[in-house]
Structure formats: C-alpha cells, structure tokens
Amino acid sequence: MEKNELSASQEDYLETILQIQKEKGVVRAREIADRLKVTRPSVTGALHALNGEGLVHYEPYDSVTLSEKGARTAEGVLHRHEALSEFFATVLKVDEPEATKAACAMEHAVSPVILKRLAAFLKNFRREESA
Numbered sequence: 001m002e003k004n005e006l007s008a009s010q011e012d013y014l015e016t017i018l019q020i021q022k023e024k025g026v027v028r029a030r031e032i033a034d035r036l037k038v039t040r041p042s043v044t045g046a047l048h049a050l051n052g053e054g055l056v057h058y059e060p061y062d063s064v065t066l067s068e069k070g071a072r073t074a075e076g077v078l079h080r081h082e083a084l085s086e087f088f089a090t091v092l093k094v095d096e097p098e099a100t101k102a103a104c105a106m107e108h109a110v111s112p113v114i115l116k117r118l119a120a121f122l123k124n125f126r127r128e129e130s131a
Contacts, residue, residue, distance in 0.1 A: 008108040028064070055070035083122065085103035088102055
C-alpha cells in the first residue's frame, strides 16, 4: 500500500504508534485508544487492517510494533506534522495547541513538493533568526 492509499485515520494510527514506541518502547492497543480518543474495538479493527497491509505486527492481547514499511510511513507522517507545526508556531506565531491541531489536520494532504519547499523555507528562516 502506497502513502496516498492510506486514509488520514490510518496515518494517525501509524504516527501514534511511532510516538508511543519512542516514548515507552512498548505499544499496547489501549494506549493507542487513549491517545486517539477512540474505542478499543476501533483500534483492534484498525490494527488488523494495518497488519494486513504489512504496516504493523499485531496479535490480539500482545504489543504492537511497526514493520519496516510501517516505520518509514509513520516517520513520513511525523515529519510532515512537525514541519507544519513548526511553520505555524514559529513563522505564523500561532500558539502551540492550535499549531499542533492545524498540523494534524493538514499533514495528510501536503504533497512531497510542498513539504520539501516548506522544509527549505524553515531552514532559511531558522538561519536568519539566529543571525
């Protein structure tokens, strides 16, 4: 499954799994449900679908891990989120909660071309601010 075939919800699951994994090392379905504010049956359904696409390794009542492909995809989503959030907060001076919320909504629609240009803009912006 290619990036453009994933739904925004599936990308959110992958990003959340990656974040929990980085914070705690072990990811449990209940933590995903708590973080995304969804029911455990919703998480189970999503994990089965992601497992079927080869993006996660999941067995009921066990921990969840990202596959290599899932980790690459999740890192891409997280990168888009962080770039957008940084742009909103540092360039547009939007407060952090609103910047994060907007980035979460927009991260699913940003094309690679726009992301590349945004990253270059942020790099130049940081350089100018520190000069």
